[in-house]
Amino acid sequence: MGLDLGNIVTREKIELQQLTGWKLAVDAYNTLYQFLAIIRGASGEHLKDSHGRVTSHLSGLFYRNINLMELGIKLVFVFDGKPPELKTQEIQRRSAQRREAQVQYTKAIEVGDIVAARKYAEASTSLRGDMVKESKALLETMGIPWVDAPSEGEAQASVMAAEGTVNAVASQDHDSLIFGAPILVRNVTISGKRRLPSKGIVVNVQPERITLADVYGELQLTREQLVDLAILLGTDFNPDGFEGIGPATALKHIRKYGRLEDIPDMTEELSKINYNAIRHLFLEPPCIKGIKPEWKPVDKQRIYSFLVEEHSFSRDRVQAALNRLKNVESAQTETLERWFG
Numbered sequence: 001m002g003l004d005l006g007n008i009v010t011r012e013k014i015e016l017q018q019l020t021g022w023k024l025a026v027d028a029y030n031t032l033y034q035f036l037a038i039i040r041g042a043s044g045e046h047l048k049d050s051h052g053r054v055t056s057h058l059s060g061l062f063y064r065n066i067n068l069m070e071l072g073i074k075l076v077f078v079f080d081g082k083p084p085e086l087k088t089q090e091i092q093r094r095s096a097q098r099r100e101a102q103v104q105y106t107k108a109i110e111v112g113d114i115v116a117a118r119k120y121a122e123a124s125t126s127l128r129g130d131m132v133k134e135s136k137a138l139l140e141t142m143g144i145p146w147v148d149a150p151s152e153g154e155a156q157a158s159v160m161a162a163e164g165t166v167n168a169v170a171s172q173d174h175d176s177l178i179f180g181a182p183i184l185v186r187n188v189t190i191s192g193k194r195r196l197p198s199k200g201i202v203v204n205v206q207p208e209r210i211t212l213a214d215v216y217g218e219l220q221l222t223r224e225q226l227v228d229l230a231i232l233l234g235t236d237f238n239p240d241g242f243e244g245i246g247p248a249t250a251l252k253h254i255r256k257y258g259r260l261e262d263i264p265d266m267t268e269e270l271s272k273i274n275y276n277a278i279r280h281l282f283l284e285p286p287c288i289k290g291i292k293p294e295w296k297p298v299d300k301q302r303i304y305s306f307l308v309e310e311h312s313f314s315r316d317r318v319q320a321a322l323n324r325l326k327n328v329e330s331a332q333t334e335t336l337e338r339w340f341g
Contacts, residue, residue, distance in 0.1 A: 003174045003230050006247035009215050011208040016188070019207070020072040023293075024185065025157035027171035028077040028146065029127060031189045032135060034172065035060025037122040038190065043114045044105060044121025049312035057131050058311060061138055062303075064189050066321045069142075076166060076293040077139055077146040079132065080153040084281055086237035086274065093239060098124050141303045143296035147288070155179045155285035165291060168209070177212055178230045178282050180223065184210045219251060227282045228260045228275075237278045242269055298325060 039056040040046055046054040068075060083091060101123035108117035139146050149156035157169045158179035168183035169176040176184045187207045216222070221229065232250035234241025245253070257263045260275055300322055307313035 003178060003233060003235055004247075005174045005177075005233070008219065008247045008251055009174075009177075009210055010218060011186070011210055014185075014207050014209050016068070016071055016073075016207055019068075019185065019188070022168065023074045023076065023166040024168055024170040024188065025160045025166040026075050026077045026189070027154050027157055027169065027173070027176070028079045028132075028135070029153055030171050030173060031077070032057045032061070032127055032131065033125055034190055035064075036127060036131075037125040040118070040121060042118070043109065044118040049310075051312075053311070054131065055311050055313070057127075057135060058138055058307065059313075060189070061135055062142070062307060062313075062318075063321060065139075065142060065144060066324060068188070070324050074295055075144050075170075076160075077135075077144065078153040078157040078160070079136070079146060079148050081149045081151045081286075084151055084237065084286075086277060086281065090236045090239045098126055138303075138306060141299050141306055143298050145293035145295060147291055147293070149286075150288060151286040152179075152281075154181075155281075156287045157181065159285070159287040159289065160291055163289070165293065174210075175230075175235070177210065177215060178227055178235070179285055180212070180283075182212050184212075186210070220255060221251075224279070224283070225254050225258065227279055229254045230282070231260060231273075231275055231278055235278065235282075237281060238273045238275070242266070298322070 035057045036046070036054070039060050047056045047059055049055050065075060101120045105117055105120035105124055108114075108120055136146050147156060147160075152175075154169065154171055154173065154175045157166075157171070158176045158181035160166050161169050161176075161181045161183065168185045169181040170185050170188040172186055172190075174184065185207060186209075187205050190205055215226070219226070219229075229250050231238060232242055232245050232253065233247060253263050260266070260270060303322065304315070304318065307318050308315045
């Protein structure tokens, strides 16, 4: 579900152009789920190639990355590894929700309720192993590095940001902040005009930047206290949170009492979760230190082979997208010639 810090943290609205020259560690699973949920037909069906294979994730990955690469933004995608045992309940909950959404989607299609079908289709989104494998293959053709995290992808991305390997983590969830990412950038992969079928409106989704140092200052919390705040609200490792406690109440409790154990009348509720283990997961998550991503040139022939020949993408659209990168490469060459010519 991802942690929601509500309105207790300041979110700086930015333009994508402000990230030019930045390196971003992208929460890969988070991003691919977005593409699979959003990039669909009118009644919620996935995009598919001539062999009936889903390509929504590949479409989002290719065209959105081209947009960001054109702006001079370097990406490294971080994939989840083995989930912690503490996440089992949340994984089971999500699976049950997807199954129920699939049932409701089928019913909506049968009665011709397209609006409901689209809503339930998005909620039934699942990411299969073959989709992950295809995504990594596409990233390689684009020269974009990827990393397999030993456990949580957001944790690995956050460590890379803390080490200075990248400038920020790109994710929709706030968990990266709890894992210690100095900067979180949201809405990077879904910014722009987006239609909300269930409401029949089009909204403009704008990127936003949240700086961890500002969060500590505004909330008047230490890192350890921010972790306790997250546990009060409910994380992937204790998804139920605590009844009646929202962001404002959680902040009030942690400011007043300092830590979970010292909050009155919560001993019984705390005994139901292993909060010390959750703390440890956020403060010292399993990760690989010292990763050095390597960005390579775009391999246009491999892209054509993978997208056009293998997955039935439009050659003209793929060519047009790659042509935009030519302009970037030309501008970079001209700049180097001015400096060193």
